[in-house]
Amino acid sequence: MPALTFSPAVRSLKPSATLAAAAKAKELKSKGVNVLDFTLGEPDFNTPEHIRKAAWNAMEAGHTHYTPSGGIMELKQAVCRLYQRDYGLTYKPSQVLISNGAKHSIHNIIAALCGPGDEVIIPTPYWVSYGALVELTGATVVLVDTTEASGFILSAEQLERAITPRTKLLLLNNPSNPTGAAYTPAQLEALAKVAVKHNLLVLSDEIYEKLIYTGSQFRSFASFGPEVAALTILVSGVSKAYAMTGWRIGWTIGPVELIKAMDNLQSQETSNPCSISQYAALAALDGPQDSVEEMRVEFEERRNYVMDRMRPWRQKYGVTFAEPGGAFYAFFNVAALFGKPLAGGVTVSNATDFCTALLEKNHVALVTGDAFGAPGYVRLSFATSLDILQAGLGAIEDFMSGK
Ligand code: PMP
Ligand code: GLU
Numbered sequence: 001m002p003a004l005t006f007s008p009a010v011r012s013l014k015p016s017a018t019l020a021a022a023a024k025a026k027e028l029k030s031k032g033v034n035v036l037d038f039t040l041g042e043p044d045f046n047t048p049e050h051i052r053k054a055a056w057n058a059m060e061a062g063h064t065h066y067t068p069s070g071g072i073m074e075l076k077q078a079v080c081r082l083y084q085r086d087y088g089l090t091y092k093p094s095q096v097l098i099s100n101g102a103k104h105s106i107h108n109i110i111a112a113l114c115g116p117g118d119e120v121i122i123p124t125p126y127w128v129s130y131g132a133l134v135e136l137t138g139a140t141v142v143l144v145d146t147t148e149a150s151g152f153i154l155s156a157e158q159l160e161r162a163i164t165p166r167t168k169l170l171l172l173n174n175p176s177n178p179t180g181a182a183y184t185p186a187q188l189e190a191l192a193k194v195a196v197k198h199n200l201l202v203l204s205d206e207i208y209e210k211l212i213y214t215g216s217q218f219r220s221f222a223s224f225g226p227e228v229a230a231l232t233i234l235v236s237g238v239s240k241a242y243a244m245t246g247w248r249i250g251w252t253i254g255p256v257e258l259i260k261a262m263d264n265l266q267s268q269e270t271s272n273p274c275s276i277s278q279y280a281a282l283a284a285l286d287g288p289q290d291s292v293e294e295m296r297v298e299f300e301e302r303r304n305y306v307m308d309r310m311r312p313w314r315q316k317y318g319v320t321f322a323e324p325g326g327a328f329y330a331f332f333n334v335a336a337l338f339g340k341p342l343a344g345g346v347t348v349s350n351a352t353d354f355c356t357a358l359l360e361k362n363h364v365a366l367v368t369g370d371a372f373g374a375p376g377y378v379r380l381s382f383a384t385s386l387d388i389l390q391a392g393l394g395a396i397e398d399f400m401s402g403k
Helices: 017-030 049-060 073-087 102-113 128-136 156-162 185-198 226-231 256-269 275-286 290-317 351-362 386-400
Strands: 096-099 119-124 140-145 167-173 201-205 232-237 250-253 329-333 377-381
Touching: 017 351, 049 275, 073 096, 073 250, 073 275, 096 102, 096 256, 102 128, 102 167, 102 201, 102 232, 102 250, 102 256, 119 128, 119 156, 128 140, 128 167, 140 156, 156 185, 167 185, 185 201, 185 226, 226 232, 250 256, 290 329, 290 386, 351 377, 351 386
Parallel strands: 119 140, 119 167, 167 201, 201 232
Antiparallel strands: 096 250, 232 250, 329 377
């Protein structure tokens, strides 16, 4: 076999750190180790029954063939109804593209818009795939650091300072993975004003829009008037709100010309998203919404439990964090523990080593903040049962106190 040489884009590509951390935890589990796994951001609930039934019915009805590459019209119409119903936003189906999960939507948007010479602004901490997907196109990532003190919120001033004549896109994630930060309407409006002033396109990843906790409020970035809506490319999907990660359905809502360009790309790349999943997503959007709220309430209970357990860590271990207003992640800074003896006397000097030692010694799997552009931090996904959270937080505390 000839020596394999890879394209420059793929040569520098790293695997998704979240998926890699989950795979590492699974590997250890397969060796019989009882790993307490908080790596993946995916609801632990089963997909609601009426959605599963709709998938079965779709197969029985013969919806097992290719669909239009950009998705079935019924689902595009259902997405339009959803935004009208929930946010009072009016869209036409020609502004909607259905893709193989929101990750694929984001990839398609960036691939359709960006190339060498373009700059894409990404606030840190950022979701692991953002930077990689921008770099794949040859465009330049411009990171803007947000701080724990500001609740990991990008300010209008920071955004304005980062804009150059080469800026193509702002990548905004609200509520945020990995920080759980939920922007207030006023904070979003301030960013929207800057976007309008500079005619800046904003990719607003709102995949956690339905997972908002008491005290926080969700507003879609597109809801600040027609000028803002015209610059906004919305991304969301069924993975988080309906516990449908495996079905792989996400969507983009944006200008008709962009949707057309992305559809061309998708028709060459993947053809349509799974036909059966599209009918299941249709049932999710049009069917009863009670399960969305039921799951949100459970996530809020878990969030409150995690925060109650973690607050004393500030005093005891010097761990710092901002409390999440949405999504299902606790993101905390463990730098105060670097150089100090942890379980078994081990010492670490960065968050990646902290996670490795925690997994090896106390069998708890977290994701390092290094993967999110946030050195010193670690991410815990609380999309798991209270029992496992209880055991896991105890084991993390043991690790930090040297047990
Ligand atoms: N955006 C963010 C911020 C995420 O955390 C994820 C991970 N699920 C996605 C997009 C992609 O979701 P999916 O591809 O499952 O729709
Ligand atoms: N978005 C989830 C996470 O951050 C799932 C993993 C992934 O898609 O990378 O854990």
